[in-house]
Amino acid sequence: xxxxxxxxxxxxxxxxxxxxxxxxxxxxxxxxxxxxxxxxxxxxxxxxxxxxxxxxxxxxxxxxxxxxxxxxxxxxxxxxxxxxxxxxxxxxxxxxxxxxxxxxxxxxxxxxxxxxxxxxxxxxxxxxxxxxxxxxxxxxxxxxxxxxxxxxxxxxxxxxxxxxxxxxxxxxxxxxxxxxxxxxxxxxxxxxxxxxxxxxxxxxxxxxxxxxxxxxxxxxxxxxxxxxxxxxxxxxxxxxxxxxxxxxxxxxxxxxxxxxxxxxxxxxxxxxxxxxxxxxxxxxxxxxxxxxxxxxxxxxxxxxxxxxxxxxxxxxxxxxxxxxxxxxxxxxxxxxxxxxxxxxxxxxxxxx
DNA sequence: AACAAGAACAACCGCTGCAAC
DNA sequence: GGTTGCAGCGGTTGTTCTTGT
Numbered sequence: 562x563x564x565x566x567x568x569x570x571x572x573x574x575x576x577x578x579x580x581x582x583x584x585x586x587x588x589x590x591x592x593x594x595x596x597x598x599x600x601x602x603x604x605x606x607x608x609x610x611x612x613x614x615x616x617x618x619x620x621x622x623x624x625x626x627x628x629x630x631x632x633x634x635x636x637x638x639x640x641x642x643x644x645x646x647x648x649x650x651x652x653x654x655x656x657x658x659x660x661x662x663x664x665x666x667x668x669x670x671x672x673x674x675x676x677x678x679x680x681x682x683x684x685x686x687x688x689x690x691x692x693x694x695x696x697x698x699x700x701x702x703x704x705x706x707x708x709x710x711x712x713x714x715x716x717x718x719x720x721x722x723x724x725x726x727x728x729x730x731x732x733x734x735x736x737x738x739x740x741x742x743x744x745x746x747x748x749x750x751x752x753x754x755x756x757x758x759x760x761x762x763x764x765x766x767x768x769x770x771x772x773x774x775x776x777x778x779x780x781x782x783x784x785x786x787x788x789x790x791x792x793x794x795x796x797x798x799x800x801x802x803x804x805x806x807x808x809x810x811x812x813x814x815x816x817x818x819x820x821x822x823x824x825x826x827x828x829x830x831x832x833x834x835x836x837x838x839x840x841x842x843x844x845x846x847x848x849x850x851x852x853x854x855x856x857x858x859x860x861x862x863x864x865x866x867x868x869x870x871x872x873x874x875x876x877x878x879x880x881x882x883x884x885x886x887x888x889x890x891x892x893x894x895x896x897x898x899x900x901x902x903x904x905x906x907x908x909x910x911x912x913x
Numbered sequence: 914a915a916c917a918a919g920a921a922c923a924a925c926c927g928c929t930g931c932a933a934c
Numbered sequence: 935g936g937t938t939g940c941a942g943c944g945g946t947t948g949t950t951c952t953t954g955t
Contacts, residue, residue, distance in 0.1 A: 575924080575925075576923095576924075576925090576948090576949090577923070577924075577949080577950095578923090578924090597940080597941095598940080598941070599939080599940065599941090611940090611941090612925085612926090612940095612941085612942095613924075613925080615941075615942085616923090616924065616925080617923095617924085619942090620923080620924085621923080648943095648944065648945090649943090649944090650943075650944065651942075651943060651944085662942095662943075662944085663922095663923080663924085663943095663944095664922090666943095666944070666945085667921075667922060667923080668921095668922095670921095670945095671920065671921055671922080672920095672921090
């Protein structure tokens, strides 16, 4: 039943196009039009599938294609249109003459997405995300926190890091809060992943009954537990349930040298606190508790469609094309947060 | 100069919607 | 109404280029 994909044809060439192939295709279409893409390759003397010919023509060989860098105006327009349409690249490309959907899609994925993230804007929702802002600045924050050139050792060695700014501390507190708040929503899970690597399940580590971290004291305890965990020590800390299972890190992963799990320097994640600012941080942390979850994609609202760019017909067509509309929360994500089996985070996951 | 890592880009793959039969 | 063929779309992958060490 069904048809075989055109590209299943045996002996059909794949991969980059040669100049000779390009010329053949251009000549043929100039003289005959593309007609049926399926039959074009044979007629044009090309050993390619029709789909490949169509893609090559529409994305690169068409005479009306505009090459070169995107202008700032085009960038702004893409962002604007994406905020209204989502990943409807073909629709977006109709508003950028000479640009193909593929080109816009690639440009979005390689440039614009990162640009928005750096601005602290969620590229999916186009809303401001304070947590993202902080996370994307994490490398800078960490490097500034490590600017003294020494390896972080004792998190409660309060006087050890005088150069660390309060801003960095607050950022780290917020990051930890965000991460842990999410982790708290899950139940404990196994202590190793499918690769057999030990996994640091913070929920297990802290105990599921622990209230969400809302003040620095709790974060200090987390930090203490982390170090105990990394040192292979399971000595309980007052008020915090003992973690299940032991993790004995290799000698070169002990805290005090380069503390690593799966090659990632987790020591850098530790939260340093200056006692002089504890009260301020506490207050700030309280005020900047974990932002409420933002839907993975916004609900589409046709009233937002800019009539400067779209006719009424296009608006209704776009609206029907976006089917189903944006999902408030992907099921997989929701499951990740509630299903104890599905929720098995390693540091790589967290850092990602 | 050599190599590795990351970025950018081109092309492919699988799916969907639509029209013809 | 079901099947088939086709074009188009969006996600993903593979290759090439660039930059840093």
